[in-house]
Amino acid sequence: MAFLAPTEEQVDLRSTLQTYFAQRWPEAEMRRAAEADERTQSELWTSMARDLGLHGLAIPEELGGGGFTFPDLLVVFEEMGRVLVSGPFFATVAMAAPLLLALDDREVQELLLPGIASGERVVTVALVESEMSWDADLIRAVATGSGAERKLTGHKFFVLDGCLADTLLVVAKVDEGIGVLVVDADAPGVTITAMETIDATRRQARVSFDDVASRMLRPGHSAADAVAHMCQLASIALAAEQVGGAQRALDMTVEYVKLREQFGRTIGSFQAVKHHLADLLVAVESARAALAHAAASSTASPADLAIAASVAQSLCSEVYSAAADSTIHLHGGIGFTWEHPAHLYYRRAVSSEVLLGSPHHHRAKIASHLLDEKESS
Amino acid sequence: MAFLAPTEEQVDLRSTLQTYFAQRWPEAEMRRAAEADERTQSELWTSMARDLGLHGLAIPEELGGGGFTFPDLLVVFEEMGRVLVSGPFFATVAMAAPLLLALDDREVQELLLPGIASGERVVTVALVESEMSWDADLIRAVATGSGAERKLTGHKFFVLDGCLADTLLVVAKVDEGIGVLVVDADAPGVTITAMETIDATRRQARVSFDDVASRMLRPGHSAADAVAHMCQLASIALAAEQVGGAQRALDMTVEYVKLREQFGRTIGSFQAVKHHLADLLVAVESARAALAHAAASSTASPADLAIAASVAQSLCSEVYSAAADSTIHLHGGIGFTWEHPAHLYYRRAVSSEVLLGSPHHHRAKIASHLLDEKESS
């Protein structure tokens, strides 16, 4: 779990992405996508897969991917978070793909992963059933039957980009314990309803299943560990997005206070503003350090990965929300207009804070690790 | 529970006390007392009782007191907190006297309260048995027997000024439930040991009782409600001390930053220092408002008094500790020398924060009131 400095490849990738998004995803495009009908797919999606191979970056080559590492993929999420890329990339690449990779079902992997890598397939994960906490443990949906063919009934909230997905990976109770089921979004008995959300760059849906034909991955085994592993990797990917977003929020604010004048001086010359931004810099760099630690832990033991992911997710959530809030505040009146992008970052920050578990939720996991086990930490 | 503006009498009392303590309790005297052997009694103690009648202020006239109200007495605690008066005044007047008044045992009241009012008697309360929380509920000390005469065995921590007291009021389990027992400090089987403490202006002791002859107050009745009522009034008295101390910490810091120069300007002209002190002013005034509310509630229903006391104690604790910490910080190097009084306020602030229950403990009580009862708040 030593610290990993960025590789040369990662530095290059970052620079490529910054140029790419500057051209392909300017603010106007982002706003257009956010306000568009959510069933349309953006050109960016296709280009990211075709021109850069981002979807399959961390998918093994034999399954149609680029065979890069998970830390490499984190560079992509950080840069996407910086410019608020919308669409089902997170659901497909940070959740569905890792879940498929964690479940050793080669047949289904060959069925779905090449399509994910090529950008032809949109897959999301339907997991949470509680209304007020993002809880991967409280599962009431049930899939009956045995072998690969099951019948699924249940109800899911907060399914990321559920309205865009063609395939759903659904977590449900099965005879074996917890199972992951592949469901066709068009299958009879599936009802997908968009949820109104504050963050138009990340859509969510409620999905209900009424005796739906589905295929269980890795029949005969409980998938609980795979689901937990996926949640940890997705938490780290989300932390990367949050670091990117927080950094952009800080940068845009520093830029603004250097130009904006009040009382005959730039507002960035007031000590209160300077110290506010210094504290924010400390926060952003602390989030980056927690992310680097989690990235280095992505190949560590399950227990270490779980804790490193919770450390990063808890801190990066709080830092991003604070950074986005400060951005609005230090911009003054202009910061809370619809036209200024500050609120888009604020909306993304808060929606990310409660996604994949709140900071309190992650700290409860850490406390349990420190205090409830036999060995000392 | 309306807000009570200070009465004319209270305004006069405050002004009298400020003059009095300025003369009788200068910093040198306070330091001398703090470093003296704790078995010696200060001259101030005698003078406060004889010249001003402070000990008996809120004791009924027929029991040798002044017959004033509890809110009047709070003015005394606020002014004492401002100048860090040491000695067993708090133990005797904020704890023992209210406990005696709450227990309707006229005979013992007549035995003890006139002596308290005249300053001849030092009485304290022995209550807490846990090491890490100031807990009035976990009582394991036991007094056996029936009627007024009981035999007491047990162990108490954090007994305020236990080494100075001539009489102890001890809370113990009795057949009737919880009982309060009068114990002579010199009685056979009583062992009083000074605890080392960070706050030399408020001494504490551990006391053990080995089959000690004691007299139960109000035999035949459980005293649990009286103990709870005493804790609430003492919490408000402590809040008054905290407001006085926090105000003094703020005042001394404002004074200092107006004089001290660094980088060619008074440090009070730096916006970071100004805003720090502005926030502290907000905190101190919010504590004062909570105290005023609690004072007005001191004659309210038991439930309302309990909540108002917890509101004041929780907030005033946090505000005083923050104020004392800021005082050290804004004084720079001089602030953490032994010679500067800042650390004496800091020590008192922290020792008060954990006395009579921590802020978290009080908030747990408030939450229980808001969330666990049938009626809405």
Add this chain to the structure above:
Amino acid sequence: MNEIEAFAARVEAFFKDRFPPRPQTLEHGWGDDSMVGAAFRVAADEHADLERARHYQHELADAGLAWLDGPVELGGAGLGVAERRVFAEIARRYDAPDLNSLLVGQQILAPAVLVYGSTEQRERVLPALWNGDLVGCQLFSEPGAGSDLAALTTRARRVDGGWRVTGQKVWSSGAHLAHVGELLARTSEDPGTRSRGLTMFVLDMASPGVTVRPLRQMTGTAHFNEVFLDDVFIPDGDVLGAVGEGWAVANVSLSSERDNFGDSGSDLFLRLLDRLVLVVREVGAWSNPGARDRIADAYIREVVTENLPESLATASAPVAAAGASLIKLFATDADRRLVQTAVDILGPSIVADTGAWGTFAWSRVLLGMPATRIAGGSDEIQRNILAERALGLPREVRPLQEDRS
């Protein structure tokens, strides 16, 4: 029955005849879920809302209950603080229309007219603001001068019988619904007297050359406006106070704005906490110990918010005088904590609508809260005021409203 009791009975009767009572205690599921705190309500039809408010205000005026502490000769009731308090206590128990749309006229414009207006202006404007006939707005801020009014560039040029005004104003709440605007403009260019070159006008919003453009906020609503003034004629009779005295007139309005934040702020806070407690009890989040601690903390801040105005009134003179700034700072901090508590408790349901009562409605509070720390003087300006006026620390370079003294 003493005078105050008689007054209370009269108010009670007024409301009882007209409006249904609100539930004594809030109930889970009661009322329009969009209304989590009046300040964050999304108006379905703001014109209809305004008409309801004006009608209600008219009824209040007819009953002598509109302008409780106003002078009788101007349509006020000539009463005191005690009656205002009694009125507020009773009013909050009835489900009467929301009067927010009239607040700027009554709490910002009216005080300035009362202090600086001519007899004619006082008689023309004040009764009408308080009986619902006239709706007012404020035209101070400009794109280049947010907190710094001395940097205003909207210019008024002397012409025959009046002035011609050109410039742009921003952050004007309700300007799209208002009949009159309190307009601050520059009437002298002498750079040495930046603040003394300002003059206040009572602008007829229907004047030719006035264009109002709604400014969409991050909440998605457009309560504020940009107002463009293109060679707008204002007759001499609409100058408020003396020419060049605009700074002083503005300060009456700004200080009333600060003073009145406390009232509505605390009210807002109370209702929000009650609603959150309801949701917590309903869904059993009461078992979450972290949330319990934060709910209790919010309650403590509610108690303080309730008692702070009266407590500050007994503080030392400089602290009492800066009380409005202190209250605003305390309230914005308490509000921020409360919203964070709501996020912690409601989790994803504050971000995406599950359909449950009293959950996603909080997203409007979440999105509206950042504005409260800027509008009416940012937290930083309030801290400067406290440090300098209440604590006597050295001054920063000064914004206009701080230079009254």
Add this chain to the structure above:
Amino acid sequence: MNEIEAFAARVEAFFKDRFPPRPQTLEHGWGDDSMVGAAFRVAADEHADLERARHYQHELADAGLAWLDGPVELGGAGLGVAERRVFAEIARRYDAPDLNSLLVGQQILAPAVLVYGSTEQRERVLPALWNGDLVGCQLFSEPGAGSDLAALTTRARRVDGGWRVTGQKVWSSGAHLAHVGELLARTSEDPGTRSRGLTMFVLDMASPGVTVRPLRQMTGTAHFNEVFLDDVFIPDGDVLGAVGEGWAVANVSLSSERDNFGDSGSDLFLRLLDRLVLVVREVGAWSNPGARDRIADAYIREVVTENLPESLATASAPVAAAGASLIKLFATDADRRLVQTAVDILGPSIVADTGAWGTFAWSRVLLGMPATRIAGGSDEIQRNILAERALGLPREVRPLQEDRS
């Protein structure tokens, strides 16, 4: 076995021969309870402690393990960061004497001598500082000049063969035990060149006219001193750097001081959290859910503190350059939170001694913590450095150490 492994084996052997191991994991009740973090230890006999440290340092020097990254010709080992890290990892596993009393000489004085010293000074001072012969202290701060070194008033007057120095220094850590002091004094009175009028000296603390008076801190201990200089003679050979160049020399020391805070700070933090976790597990406070949240928060900050130096090294150049300030701000904030967590968990037992292991010992941390936010550059100065150097915001009026560049 590669080079680094061979080095590790040599270090391991050195410690194994001399010192007992610390328990692999801390155990409840293990060790001297007064030592909750070395920085807060109350020394029973500081002279005996110092002798132990010097002896240990001598053994390190003999083994070639004293000055790992120092040049070989001056007694250093000529090794790099990797070896320093390996050494630290191994050293913390053994119960070796505390070297704090030698730190000022090695981390503050030595770097300045290395950069600005003459060959004679480097050879005389550096090996001796690193083999335990010489103990150093710092003589910068004055009663009237805390963070503002440009306001120094201690004066050095030219005399035959050297200088005569008169003035008062303060906050000099370990001056009562030191042989040499890094002394900053004013050698020119020209007010236009306040900073260029300063010169640095390596003062022999045994010189006539030097009086050291311990300064008792709020913790009750007297680690710092006031140092009075009464017409003290310093020969020309003890001027460090050029006359008038004292500002630049001071900055080498100050920046090394900032850089080295991160190391000891994080180490301190780690050991403190481990101890608190032990107490929590022992007494079953693990059932207190609020405490659980705060312990987890402390753990998060510990992970960050561990990773921040390397993470910052990969940041943009201006941020990386101000890394020491960023680390110090993060650490002081984390420490403050940790102490509050300890207060919340330990309750009254942190205030009054119940006799339980690992509880009242925390009171020393509590009382020592305020100093960490002032010493080595206050939080406010670190924030200025970050805002100005890392973010490029406009400068405040400057303290000495900020004017290097």
